[in-house]
Amino acid sequence: MFHGTITEELTSHKEWSHYNENIIEDQKDFVLVKFNGLHLKSMEGFQSYISLRVCIFSNNFITDIHPLQSCIKLVKLDLHGNQIKSLPESKFWSGLKNLKLLYLHDNGFAKLRNVCVLSACPSLIALTMFDCPVSLKKGYRHVLVNGIWPLKALDHHVISDEEIIQNWHLPERFKAYNHRLFFNFCPSLKKGSTYEDEIGNIKYITSKINEILSHNSPVLIVQRWIRGFLVRKKMRCDWIVRLSWSLVGLTLEKRV
Template sequence: MFVNKGQDFQNILQVRQNLQRKTKKTTPSKWENRLADAALRQAAEGGYLISPSRAFLLERCQTAGKPSLKDIEYIHLSHFHIRTLGHIQSCRHLRVCILNNNYLTRFSALENCPYLVRLDLHSNQITKLPDENFWREMKSLRILNLHDNGIGKLEDIQSLCVCVNLVVLTLYDTPLSLKANYRHHTVNSIWSLKALDHHVIGDEEIIEDSLFSKRFTAMNPKLFVDLCPKQNEALNDRTLQSEMKTVRKILSDINRILVHGSPVVVIQRWVRGHLSRKALG
């Protein structure tokens, strides 16, 4: 009998998408988790999911003149049906890693990549984050995209508090983001954060019992920022330099918004200006 493997995989994808739509609204049940695991296991057994090999990474990551995985600094492998990190964990000098829209369930092996500046894992199958030991090593990490995953526990956010230079975090479209105190808990657990999901963090969210005008309220439209921007370049044309340019733009946009959207920053700027003028006589 002829078996349409392409159609089989489309059926598996449909199961995954149906579960994703449901788990964005609620924490997945044990039955739903088992169903998702079974679908992914079937896909893996059918050869539809991959684990990046050394040869695959060297070919895909434009490593001309760089024959070693440890020399790779930039990986962009979205929509590649990746199930496990494979040899990505050997890319010790990785700085930008974009693995969105795959089938990853865990990524703790990236602890071998302490120079990461941006890590994009949105739209995967992640339900649990690594512990503090993992995040403590990520001293260079500035941007972390985790939206559209199955993360549902506030305890996972607590482990991120030791990621001391993390500025940007996205967790929208997760069961966790539906919890009533999600944003308050996240903002006050990760002190280095300047932007969460679609908005720059306002002073009202940080300073307890503060009363500011409507202009400075939490998630005011003027505090909106795009933390996962689409790029104009074709995938094959993107480089570490262009990705780092995107990182700098995101951070610059946040700082620009804070200059006018944070009462504390506005007051500090006014005081510095006053003291400078006074010093000049």
């Protein structure tokens, strides 16, 4: 059972002896770390992981994630199953400009005011916070859905137009929590998955969420129909113009 910092545990514990002896020097080049279920208490030392893109730190005893502030290239961050009760300030999240997937479920968040700092995350598409005390708060989903602008999926369900546009009553197919909007975008970890596997999974999740939205968002459906109409109209106009010029050309030839 590990109870120290990352650097101490990876360089001293016998189970990790297969790691590169120069792991401290190589940290800046790491793009994937997967330390799930190791009973870790601290992320101290992560300031050096400046190239990190996928960080899986689930099922530990972490309470503070400030050391991740230097990992500005993160695309996926999995911190579920820890003991985190508060999140860093908005400046921390605004620096993670590439972060798309954030798993925070099964933690100790209790105040909506604290989790609202995630609104500063500019590219966040999918977020989980179920099994946290805050998820039981009245208006929890409404606050997050309307506070985090780029968000498309929250807690196993893609966000419906009904949740974004106030007082818009839609048919059952388009309502919030409809089975058509269900998508488990945080499946169980696969043992031995590589960085390529993780990046492929991120692309799949992003694509799947967009696909679900394209078929179940009235706004997107109407936009698609209008774009199609305008394209067809433009094509007809272009065809008429070309035909007109052809007729003009034939007329001129005859006169000549």
